[in-house]
Amino acid sequence: MIAGPIAQIDLGALRHNLAVCRAAAPSSRIWAVIKADAYGHGMGQCAAALEAADGFAVARVQEALGLRAMGISKPLLVLEGAASETELSAVLSMQVELTVHSSRQFDLILSQRQAHPQPRLQRIWLKLDTGMGRLGLQQTEAVALIERLRSTQTPPLELAGLMTHLANADDPSHPMTAAQCEQARALAERFKLPLSIGNSAGILAHPAARSDWVRPGIMLYGGSPLLGQTAAALGLRPAMTLTSPLIAVRDLAAGAPIGYGSTYRCPAPMRVGVVAIGYGDGYPRHAPTGTPVLIRGRRAALLGRVSMDMISVDLRQIPQATVGDPVTLWGQGLPVEEVAEQVGTINYELLCRLSSRVRLVHDQQEPRF
């Protein structure tokens, strides 16, 4: 028995979810978003499994360099672009496409290109802020940069396209999405530029976001990007199943307290299980009593506070449960969205916050304890 959590990663599910994305946006090319260690699923293995994507998108230069070091040769896009000359120099010969979200970033690239004796071609994507209000050029700034690029003799610099990010695509009825898509589309058409809009929610719920390039993330991992819609209803399969074994089964008396702060007291004599997972593994500490887990195919409720290494669960409905039984925290049979809702967070956060103590096991093996 391995007395610790395992995140089993179903690479077949990743491939299936990529196919769902292709079917939803058949004319689009796909940047598979594998930042944050592929949303906690292991970047290298996921990149290999998502071989049918057209390229990979990451947040930071460091992540792109990591992929190149692993021998990944596909096109790469850095969504935050380069933050400094050091980062620019690091990607110089790596054929990494860079987002440019500010005039400062653009000037940094230009001066680096001019200073270099034989600069190689650098592809850039201009990021337009159409309402996300995070990174991005205002419309007038974007127009000025494009005109500057087109009218002056620049070192090898190719404007690969225009991108924008949707702020409310998870709500299919939100009026802002259409306006964001329209603004980006009009600018791309004016300058005949390839366009990239759709994240997972955009791809699945907003036809106007199915642009030349799309950037799916959460849907590839089998998470639902849409409020109130299950991943299963969208045809997605969970890529991660997080399990950890029961390490104790105890019969406690009525009134017995459970865990730090004694926030839960047994209402009657009851069987309680202790599972080897806690906030030290990335399981959320604020998961309340009642948060579901799955044991022998049946739901059981978390009891009391989450500790660093353990949680307690109610075994009254599963009296046959024994030490060593795998307990599913989310994944197959227990959608991560359901747990996220109980905890007051989103599927994204639960998936990508697992700590290095959780062992990632890639493929379709049964978890071994």
Ligand SMILES: Cc1ncc(COP(=O)(O)O)c(C=O)c1O
């Ligand atoms: C710029 C950008 N594009 C695409 C994505 C992928 O989004 P999602 O995981 O919702 O598909 C993200 C994720 O945060 C992002 O920041």
